[in-house]
Amino acid sequence: MDRAGRARANHRLRSLISAGERRPNDPAPREIGAATTSRANLAWAAKGFEFLRWQPGKHEVCAVGATARFEGRRFVGGRLRKAVVVLATAVAVSSAGTAVGAAAPHGPVLRAPAGGYQELSVPSTMGPIKVQVQWAARGGSSALYLLDGLRAPADHSQWTSDTDVLRQFAGDDVTVVLPVGGRSSFYTDWYRPSSTNHQATTYKWETFLTRELPAFLAGYGVSRTNNAIVGASMGGNAALTLAAHHRDQFRFAGSLSGFVHPTFPLWNEAMRAAMWDEGNFNVDDMWGPAGAPAWTRNDATEQAELLRGLPMYVSTGDGAPGPLDVPNGVGNTINAMGLEALSTIATQMLRDRLTALGIPARIDFVHGTHTWPYWQQAIATARPSILEAFGAH
Template identity: 40%
Template sequence: MLPRPQLRRTIGIAALACALLAGLTAPGATASPAVAHIERIVSEGPTQSAAYVYSAAMHKTVKVQILTPASHTTVPTTSPRPTLYMLSGLGEEDPTNSIWLRKTDIVKFFAGKNVNVVLPLAGNGSFYTDWRSDDPVLGRYRWETFLTEELPPLLDERFGGNGSRAIAGLSMGAGSALVLAARHPRFYRAVASYSGCYSATDLTGQVSTRAIVKVFGGDATNMWGPIGDPRWAAHDVIRHAAGLRGTDLYISVGSGLPGRYDAPGYPGNDNPADRTVVGGAIEVGSLACTRRLQSALAAQHIPADFRFVSPGTHSWPYWVDQLHSSWPVISRALSR
């Protein structure tokens, strides 16, 4: 993998170009290896577990981290409850621990809330989609099948899910969350999307998607085929916005202008120039993508809560703020 500054510079250049032109063992777990099943569950903290799930679609075991309500809260931890799936973007350098856990306050934030939070450790550059063929470098990716068919019933049974689902994602995971929701209407009751891009068929979408996959040594042709292949159109949120009708939507993006989180000396901001210049360029690209999505949804009279944040760059402190802001939308949908 490229070092983080180099990776962000590569993506930033692509994003700016795009903007200018317009990502314990489970009891009785004896299932056949040909069927998706939980191999084991390990406690990682008072409210945190890891489920090692065999994916028949991908022929491998995937680690999925799960947050459950704290036992000392007023939340009835033994009652069935809804599930929030959270997709990350790039930079999952640690294959054992979700970047959401390392960069945000989600353990504390969700401890008193009546929801299971699921953090799949997906492969970099996967776009959380089913690839048309195995990639020589990245391997077998069948993330859509895993997330919509294999994983939900297993976790609902083991962790007391009630079948009510929402999904949230940032950056690469933002577009992926909306793609999954559009391709599976009403499967998720709510979607929260932070700083994403949503078209896979225009020049902007082609350039940025291929650049992101290439950063990790993969070939996007193995994902959705060559330019013009109908698989690209099939994963275009703009073209399939109708699939989002009836789903509660929260969509946020920054202006690209630096704010207090980007100032030198702010905790965790070890590279102010990277966050300001590269993070700003990426967010400008996301802003253009988000305005296109806003127009597409408005044209079809599909309601959505859009939040345009200024200042705001492509960086974690802003996404933490937006996660908190989006929770009332997600919570209302899950409680219906």
């Protein structure tokens, strides 16, 4: 590449970076190194600037120690040079106006700064999945996966909007991983798309959480095997069953107000009503009719034996309004009371099953309802056990 070509490439790359946005709480940009990658895509690259987040439209390139893709051209970490130079083909394609998206890392890459926050776009069989990440404070490889409840929003994890969990773990050497979306999914692999709401794709959340996402995060230095998983409400049963079936991945599991015994008589009908209320989803398309094998496989109480030896934290309220309940309407309060009462019944059955099997677990029954302030309190209670499980104090 001649001098003029290098100048054009340098100008183009800086223009792309300067088009990005930084959140108010994001750390200031700092210099990083980039190096050559793919044989024909990048001749050589060098010293540039690191921005936590760049989001043109709905697509995103995370350039903080991550892999950035310029329409198939990747930049991965390495030794520094004095100027930012990309191959003319990369510049030509990116300047053609095609959207830029995040790329799955392959091989060693630069990590995000310790403790930094990122939003990733992770490829999956369901399409790109947004994942919010707070990186380990000191570059450690452990990760805590946090799962949402039934009404999981499409644009963010409720853990980030309704709790202070990122602040709680900000100083810990643990990467907090927050998958976004999946309402009414129960974070499981469905048989087929929901037939009652014209769902376009089949939910495959177990595949995503135990295969696709760990493989993607491994490129950032996150362990595939040194992880914890905790879920609230809908995510509670999923956290326990995913850990039960993937013991090589998870060293700790937690359920907060989870419905941890879905095969109990009439629970399938309660789930049917809840899933219909949240998006007109059909429970039969998830695990088949009640009594089908998938129901048992995805029942934490029925799979309790597989949890032997796994550190666990389970909590639920008694369903009565407590000190953390915020008045927000009689209907909402009554609904939260009823849901928590159901969770308490299921948690008692899980406790009895674990006791009968001689499997220890910390199970807390607290005063309160089915709301996020109690789950914020519960994750704070579980935090020391989570850190102890993978030695991340």
